[in-house]
Amino acid sequence: MQTDPIYKKMNKETIPIYKNYINGEWVVSVTGELYDSKNPSRTSEILGRFQKSSVDDVRQAIVAAKEAFPKWANTAAPKRGEVIFKLINLLDENKEELAYIITKEVGKAIREARGEVTKTIQAMKQFSGEATRLAGETLPSYNEDIFAYTIREPLGVVGVIAPYNFPLGIGIWKIAPAIIAGNTVVFKPASTTSLISVKIIELFEKAGVPAGVINMVTGSGAVIGKEFGENKDLKAVSFTGSTDVGVALGKAVTQHGGKMQAEMGGKNPAIILEDADLDLAIDSIVSSGFYDNGQRCTGTSRVYAPKSIYREVIDRLIEKAESLIIQDGMHEQTTNGPVIDEHQLNRYLHYVQTAIDEGATLETGGKRLTDGGLKEGYFVAPTIFSNMRPDMTIAKKEIFGPVIGVFEVDSYEEALRMANDIEFGLSSTIYTKDLEKAFHFVRSIQSGVTHVNLPSTYFENHYPFGGKKESSIGPREQGSTALDFWTDIKTVYMKP
Numbered sequence: 001m002q003t004d005p006i007y008k009k010m011n012k013e014t015i016p017i018y019k020n021y022i023n024g025e026w027v028v029s030v031t032g033e034l035y036d037s038k039n040p041s042r043t044s045e046i047l048g049r050f051q052k053s054s055v056d057d058v059r060q061a062i063v064a065a066k067e068a069f070p071k072w073a074n075t076a077a078p079k080r081g082e083v084i085f086k087l088i089n090l091l092d093e094n095k096e097e098l099a100y101i102i103t104k105e106v107g108k109a110i111r112e113a114r115g116e117v118t119k120t121i122q123a124m125k126q127f128s129g130e131a132t133r134l135a136g137e138t139l140p141s142y143n144e145d146i147f148a149y150t151i152r153e154p155l156g157v158v159g160v161i162a163p164y165n166f167p168l169g170i171g172i173w174k175i176a177p178a179i180i181a182g183n184t185v186v187f188k189p190a191s192t193t194s195l196i197s198v199k200i201i202e203l204f205e206k207a208g209v210p211a212g213v214i215n216m217v218t219g220s221g222a223v224i225g226k227e228f229g230e231n232k233d234l235k236a237v238s239f240t241g242s243t244d245v246g247v248a249l250g251k252a253v254t255q256h257g258g259k260m261q262a263e264m265g266g267k268n269p270a271i272i273l274e275d276a277d278l279d280l281a282i283d284s285i286v287s288s289g290f291y292d293n294g295q296r297c298t299g300t301s302r303v304y305a306p307k308s309i310y311r312e313v314i315d316r317l318i319e320k321a322e323s324l325i326i327q328d329g330m331h332e333q334t335t336n337g338p339v340i341d342e343h344q345l346n347r348y349l350h351y352v353q354t355a356i357d358e359g360a361t362l363e364t365g366g367k368r369l370t371d372g373g374l375k376e377g378y379f380v381a382p383t384i385f386s387n388m389r390p391d392m393t394i395a396k397k398e399i400f401g402p403v404i405g406v407f408e409v410d411s412y413e414e415a416l417r418m419a420n421d422i423e424f425g426l427s428s429t430i431y432t433k434d435l436e437k438a439f440h441f442v443r444s445i446q447s448g449v450t451h452v453n454l455p456s457t458y459f460e461n462h463y464p465f466g467g468k469k470e471s472s473i474g475p476r477e478q479g480s481t482a483l484d485f486w487t488d489i490k491t492v493y494m495k496p
Helices: 055-073 077-093 095-106 110-132 167-180 191-206 221-230 243-255 278-294 307-323 342-357 372-376 412-420 435-444
Strands: 020-022 025-027 034-039 042-051 147-154 157-161 184-188 214-216 234-240 259-263 268-272 300-306 361-364 383-386 403-409 429-431 487-494
Touching: 020 055, 020 191, 034 095, 034 191, 042 191, 042 372, 055 147, 055 157, 055 184, 055 214, 055 221, 077 095, 077 110, 077 167, 077 191, 095 110, 095 167, 095 191, 110 167, 157 167, 157 221, 167 184, 167 191, 167 234, 184 191, 184 221, 191 214, 221 234, 221 243, 234 243, 243 259, 268 278, 268 412, 278 300, 278 307, 278 403, 278 429, 300 307, 300 412, 307 361, 307 383, 307 403, 342 361, 342 403, 403 412, 412 435, 429 435
Parallel strands: 157 184, 157 234, 184 214, 234 259, 268 300, 268 429, 300 403, 383 403
Antiparallel strands: 020 025, 020 214, 034 042, 147 487, 361 383
């Protein structure tokens, strides 16, 4: 164990050093180099130092996973599932500590961190049963002497790359179905959320995962990701992150015959019609577009409103945005903490200035917050732009920050056309009481997840998740499709 109890170690003057996890052992990198994980609310607070891994470290992890694969693959699937049953209890027992670490490392409000832990537990409750549902199918043959059926088999050694915004949830959501299917894993967490990722490994270890089944290497995405893409011993890679990185990684993985799954960018639209419940619509758009500082791939960033209510929508969004409480996420009343790091802060500021330069009207926000104790962290103001045009950069590019652009439209048809006229297709929503338009929207919107009178961020773990166009590559995650990516189908023909 490296982090028990983590909240006590954080308060010590000595900064703890955390190691990679390879073949059931905590080991140092061959580089001998470390990097810091900082609290984005107070950058002088270093939460821990982590291994700056090299290609050799990644290869060691892959070798360990490869050696562990035969025995794990031949372990009865229900027995593999018992690990997840144990993990559920461990997550529940440690949920407050996990939320604490997430808030310290990501910066999100403690309320949102607790929500992430709860969603992770719910996901594991659903995934744990999949071990007894690794089903094939039996179909009648044309030949009465032949018995034919299909079975699911694991792929081998697989790579998992998790993002910083939901480091506990997405990391575990990927690892759990991978090992239930019988694969062994090399896990690469986001460098900014290495601490919670160490805790993930500790919990899996405590749940009884054998040595080599799950391995973790921390460090540069450029170094580790490149090896993930090129190493032929990795039979599949599941990635969540930016579209540019996901597409490039996917090309490398598939070039040598590997499988690729990627959940990538979003620029998610919300259409408000004149008959909508505006209170519901505004509250939903604020929660989906501004909470977690817009660092959700399904967050609303484009709003389309008809002329008759356009100004009212903007004014009500401004009122809500300016009422949000921006401060250290450890305070119970906090709405938003800081963005994750200086890079994301500068990205936010860059896109705000670009929008102004291109003619959008800044209605509120658009700045770094430095009053009081906020100057020590990466705090930003929730931001609203009006007078938007479809050709503007912030109408097309994912900012991953608390920025919403409001478009004035003449009709539902114009709003739908503009909503679809983009490279991304992850999530979407419409606010209306008109069932005919609601069903038309569901049929016509080009997104993998859609909603009616709900925030674009709403999801439940037992439904498949993924996008269209440049938002996703490969099979959907979670729900009934959770095992599709992690298994191969073998067809068997038997003649007595």
